[in-house]
Structure formats: C-alpha cells, structure tokens
Amino acid sequence: MGIIERKEREKEQRRKDIILAAEKVFHSKGFDRSTMDDVAEEAELSKGTLYLYFKSKVEIHWAITEKGLSLLSDRMTETISSDRTGIENLFELGDVFYRFSEEQPVYFNSILFFEGKDLEKLEFGDIIMENWFKGSPIEKLYEVVEAGMKDGTVRDDLPVSTMANTLWAQMLGVLQVIRNKREVFEMLNITPGELIRCHYELLMNGIKTKGFVS
Amino acid sequence: MGIIERKEREKEQRRKDIILAAEKVFHSKGFDRSTMDDVAEEAELSKGTLYLYFKSKVEIHWAITEKGLSLLSDRMTETISSDRTGIENLFELGDVFYRFSEEQPVYFNSILFFEGKDLEKLEFGDIIMENWFKGSPIEKLYEVVEAGMKDGTVRDDLPVSTMANTLWAQMLGVLQVIRNKREVFEMLNITPGELIRCHYELLMNGIKTKGFVS
DNA sequence: ATAAAATATGACTATGAGTCATAATTAACA
C-alpha cells in the first residue's frame, strides 16, 4: 500500500508550496520586512504549520537559496559546451551568472544573503558548509577551469580549487556591488554592463597567462 | 562665553562614547545578537539616551562604518608613496585592505554589512549614497589608478572610475568570502593568503595591459 | 464506528527596537 508514499509526496509538496509562497512574499517585501504571518497567509496556512515544515524563517530562506543555487547550476550545465575552449566557457558562465542576477532577483538575493553571513555564526552553518559545493555553481567553475588547463587556454600554475573559488568570489563581489549600489553608479554614469565588461577585461589576461607578481 | 561650544564638545564626546561602547558590544556578540540595552549598559547610559544621539540601531552601525571607512582611508593615504609606480601602489593598497580586514574585524564587518545592503531599501540610503565617495577608500583607488595610467604601469583604455570601482568590488568579494567561508576553505586546505595571492595573480596582467575580449 | 496517529491551528510567550511622560541636571538671571 502506497499511503506512506503518498503522504511523503504530499508533505514534500506542502514544503514546496511554502517555499513558493515565501518566494512571492520575499520578492515583494524583501526578506527583512516579510513576516512569518505574511508567508503563512500567502501559503494559506497558519503560522504554526510553517514551523512543522521549517525550523525557522532563515531556514525557509536557505531552502530558497538551495533552489536558486541549483537553478543557477543547471543553467551553467546547459551552457558549458565542448565546442568551446575552457576560457570561452568560463566567460560564458560569467554571463550566465550576470543574467541570473538580473532575471532571478529573489534567488540571487538569497545567495547574496548567505554569502554575506558568517557560517560559523549560523545555527545550521555546518549543514550549509557540508553542502556548499555539492551540485553548486562553484563545481561548474572547477570543471571549466580544469578543462581550460587541459586545452591550454587557462594558465595551470595555480590550483584549480583556489582559482575557481577566487573567480567566484570576485564575480560575486562585482554583482553584489551592481545590485546594491545601483543609484551610486547611475550618478557616476557607469552601467552594470560596463562594470562586468571591465571585470572581464581585467581578468582576461591573468586567467590565460602567468603574471609577474614580485 | 564658550558654554555653547563646551556643550557641543560634550555632546560630540558622548556620541563617540556611545560608538565606542557599541563597537565593544558588536565585537563580542555581533551586530544582530547585540541589543540596544547591551549598548546602553556598556555605555553606562539608559536606552532612551542612546536615541537622543542616534535615530536607530542601524544608524549607530553606520557611524561605526564611517569611522572604519575613514580609518581604512587613512591607512591607504599613509601607504601611497610617490616612490612607487601606480600599479605597485595599487597592490600595496590591496595588502592594506587585506590586513585591515584581519586586524579590524569590527570595522571590516561593518563595511561588509553596508556593502551587502541595498541602499534603496535603507531609510537613510540617500545620506550614505551621497557620502559614499567623500574621503572613502575608493577615492584612494581612483587616485592610484590615475597615477598608474600616467606613469604607464596601468592600462589606460578603461575609465578610471569604472576600473577603481571594479577593483574595489572584486577585492571586497574575495575578502568577504575569506571572512565568511573560513571553515570551508580550511576543509579545502586553501589559506586566505593563497586566495589573495591568486586574486593578485589573476589581475596583474589585466591591470597592466589590454586583453582581447571578443 | 472507534481508537490512534498525524497534521493543523491560532492564542500565547518572549524578545527586543523604539517612545514618551517624568525626573534630574544645568544654565540664565534676579
């Protein structure tokens, strides 16, 4: 009898419904301004029920983030092509990430939120830490950086992991600034596209060839 | 009669005392976990009094951030030397920022906090926006990038402002990741120093010479 | 039909930011 299985599915579905409701609420009010009552109302559930499915507000936020990371990761997987060199794929991934940040503000903001948190100070930081790479976008970077070293388009004097993580961090920094300082850059007449372009220009040579740091 | 002036000074002093108390509290408990009562107790004042000097908890935080930005800016000013080329000064500033992030966690965390906030969603975002550059570390970058273009050590095909802001954003991204994902990198056996080094290596050539982005 | 298990509810508690009527202190002036 499949009753247990059906219940399992229903439970999973309810979780997803809650996440969807939370996405809507967070999207329109932002995480900080959203209350659990807002989410409960949107999900057509009582507040207490939310706590049967999630331990806390932050945990709902993390669930959204996981979805976002996985969505971004999928887009990256679709994008990587063996027709391109390693470094070409690398910049394509950059574009994917940039578009993602513009097109999926809720997911992107969620990712930023957790990138901005000290894992050690988060209740379930351990869980995040252990899953940080599993199926995450950074894994795609590893892959492409490694391929680039093999096909000779990416310098191979730096460890793959160090390079991938540095590239991720740099890009994230740029996207974060684009997102949060929009008005400042409007004042300065700098467009997001120009910042991304500049970011690429500055990295292009360094990814390809060894520098001469003293 | 200097009574008004003295009172002015005393008021300013009390403000500073409150900021100092808040720094202590935020340092030991972190911003989120610190309460206004904590700060009041540390400052040996009542909670109500805090609100005579600051409009909100976040405004105290911003006052700390301003102090931090100004401290960092001063360190950078001390560091810039006409004995060095533009690009040399640039990497020196990077080192200053990195050391600052390690040695002044409260100030650095405060800066990160506001870099991670959407200015448009902050009550006093306008004020921050308008003062974002005045005497800020980014201004030092402008200065050094421009000098580098003049002495030929920094490529001059990109606007100074775009380049300075991109370099700031990238560095901030790397420092943020170092700070918040410490345990992850310990697991991966990557040291903060290696990430910084990699960051420099990747940027070195691109800062010096034009790349070949399609 | 009934008992047991699972799921849902919302009134309640706890915490902490921010307020405000009142009190204490300081300045001004006779």
Add this chain to the structure above:
DNA sequence: TGTTAATTATGACTCATAGTCATATTTTAT
C-alpha cells in the same frame, strides 16, 4: 544664592514579530 527655564537623562511602556504549545481537526487502521 535662589528661582525659573532649558536641556538632558531615565526606564517603564508600547508595539511588532519570531517562535511555541495546548487544543482541535483530519486521516488512517482495525
């Protein structure tokens, strides 16, 4: 120096919201 006015400080209070828990409802098993 004593009295009044202005300034500054206080902490009990309000209010918002995350999270809990005793109770109610629904579902499953027999």
